Amino acid sequence: MLLQGVLRLLWAFAVYLCHNLRLLLPEASAAWHSQLRCIDLFRPQLSSKGAAARSNQAERERSVPMAMALRRRLLLLLPLLFLVVLVQRPHNCVASGGGGGEPAEFEIPRDGSVLELDESNFEAAVRAAEFLFVDFYAPWCGHCKRLAPQLDEAAVVLAGLSTPVVVAKVNADKYRKLGSKYGVDGFPTLMLFDHGVPSEYTGSRKADLLVENLKKLVAPDVSVLESDSSIKGFVEAAGINFPLFIGFGMDESLIVEYGAKYKKKAWFSTAKDFSEDMMVVYDFDKFPALVSVNPKYNEQSVFYDPFEGTFLEDFIRQSLLPVTVPVDRETVKLLKDDGRKVVLTILEDESDENSPQLIKVLRSAANANHDLVFGYVGVKQWEEFSETFDVKVPQLPKIIVWDTKEEYEVVEGSESLREGDYGSQVSRFLEGYREGRTIKKKVGRGSPTLLGLNAIYILIFLVAVLVVLMYFSAQGEEDHQPRRGRAHED
CATH class of the missing domain: 1.20.5 (Single alpha-helices involved in coiled-coils or other helix-helix interfaces)
Known part of the structure; x- marks a missing residue:
């Protein structure tokens, strides 16, 4: 880009000089002709030699400055033409460091440091790294400053993976053309370049979760497991932050589509060879079977058939969430992506002694109502979010149906839950909702998540x-x- 700019400037200067040269040539030519005409002044027909001499001298005085100006411009034009020829020569050899005109190879450090890239080496780094994770930042951005130490911590771990991920950063406020090329319209913008193909990263920015997310993104869409030990290794490597799907006795082709579609949200694998011990551990009695495991919430479920139509994907999509979802800043994004309405119970405090009993009731209701998602949130845990649903502490727990957007519904006479028989109260609430005995309300304006x-x-x-x-x-x-x-x- 810089080279092209220099070339344009040189070319513009050349045009300017040529234009001035064109204007000067007629004047110089006239001056030279006037000098030749001076010879005629010595002919006898002239009436006065003194007048002729003065005229000749005046002509010469006018011609000298024009001739000198012409010579100066010609002298400037010669080195300019030399520079233009030099700049237009093939310059790949300068970048390659060797013959053949190939671009220079970018050497990726293996010490886990965060690379600082710019317009001169960015594309070379993308070509050199199988997986490149880039932070497009601005020096004045507060979020960027807070992210920097998280990236430094994550970079060391990511460099040591079996499939290493290189972490880099670009000052996109300074190198705006580079940021514009990749659609950077805010800071920080995080992107993963998978074999040169960019995709925006919108997951957690905490170092440990960042590592878990990227480990999942660089893994195969579906891992093929050949033994009990490989199954155990897969589960251990996956960690606890994302659900796992293991297709026991299933052909990889049955779930490869969903492995790619939901790659950012879960791990997928198929197990070809396994023992009866695995059937006991994962609680299935026949195969093929797709087992869903959510280690973070200690939940597990099995899908046998049919492995066609929407049945399989519905099971996968519903298993991405726990049976009852503790609503926080991370899971609220999953609720919005899920698309189902949320039966939301608002508690005063999730750690209250009566809360586990109510959550157990909600879990049972969720297992019988798969078209809805069941979640709960404590005012003490997330007050800003809870207050958008017009909560009043004396009336808690409160149960509503939220569309995950700007509206929610309350069931007449069943908005609040009294301590005691939670089971019958939740049943009456669901019955009233199914029958349409609801009042629609607008979500309040206390939560940036909803706005x-x-x-x-x-x-x-x-x-x-x-x-x-x-x-x-x-x-x-x-x-x-x-x-x-x-x-x-x-």
């Missing part, structure tokens, strides 16, 4: 524009007032 970041960004932008307009308006008034004063004094 959406785009709306917040637009609001900030409008405020910034207003401040700028007010500033320039004030400046204009200040500039105008002194002028009026001076005019009055004059």
Whole structure:
């Protein structure tokens, strides 16, 4: 890019000189012809030799500056033409460090350090790294500053994986063309380049979860397991933060589509050879069987058939969430992605002594109502979110049906749950919801999650524009007032 800019400047300068040369040539030619005409001044027909001499001298005085100007421009033009020829020569050899015109190879360090890239070496780094994780940042961005130590910590672990991930960063505020090329419109923007193909990363930015996410993203869509030991190794490597799907006796082709589709959310594998011990551990009595394991919530379920139509995908999609979802800033994203309505129970405190009993009832209800997702949240755990549903502590626990957007429904007469027989109260609530005895309400405005970041960004932008307009308006008034004063004094 820099080379092209220099070339354009040189070319513009050459055009300028040529234009001036074209204008000067007629003038110089006229000057030279006038010098030749001076010879005629010595002919007898001239009436006055003194007048001829003065005319000749004047012509010479006019011609000398023009000739000198012409020579100066010609002298400038010669090195300029040399530079243009030099710049237009093939320059791949300069970058390659060797013959053949091949681009330079980028050497990837293996010490787990975070690389600082710019426009001169970014594309080479993308080509050199099988997996490159890039942070497009701005030096003034507070979120970027907080992310930096997390990346430093994660980079060391990612470099030591069996499939290493290289971590790099780019000052996209300085190298804006590079940021624009990859659609960077906010900071920080994180991207994973998988064999040169970029995809935006929107997962957790904490070092440990960042490592878990990237481990999953660089793994095969579906891992093929050949023995009990490989099954155990797969489960151990997967960790506890994401659900696992193991297809015992299943052909890989049955789930490869879903392995790619839900790669960011779960681990997928098929087990070809396994013992009866594995059947006991994962609680299935025949195969083929797809076992879903959610280690974080200690949940497990089995799907036998049919492995066709929407049945298999429905099972996978529903198993991405625990049976009852503790709602927090991470799981609320999963709820929105799921698409089902949420039966949300709002507690005063999730750690209260009565809460486990109610959560157990919700779990039983969830197993019988697969078209709904059941979740719970404590006001003490996430007050900002809870208050968007018009909660009042004396009326808790409160149960509603939320569309995960801007509306929720309450069932007449069953909005609050009294301590005691939670089972019958939840049943009456679900019965009233199915019968349509509900009142729709709008979600409050206390949670940025519900408002959406785009709306917040637009609001900030409008405020910034207003401040700028007010500033320039004030400046204009200040500039105008002194002028009026001076005019009055004059």
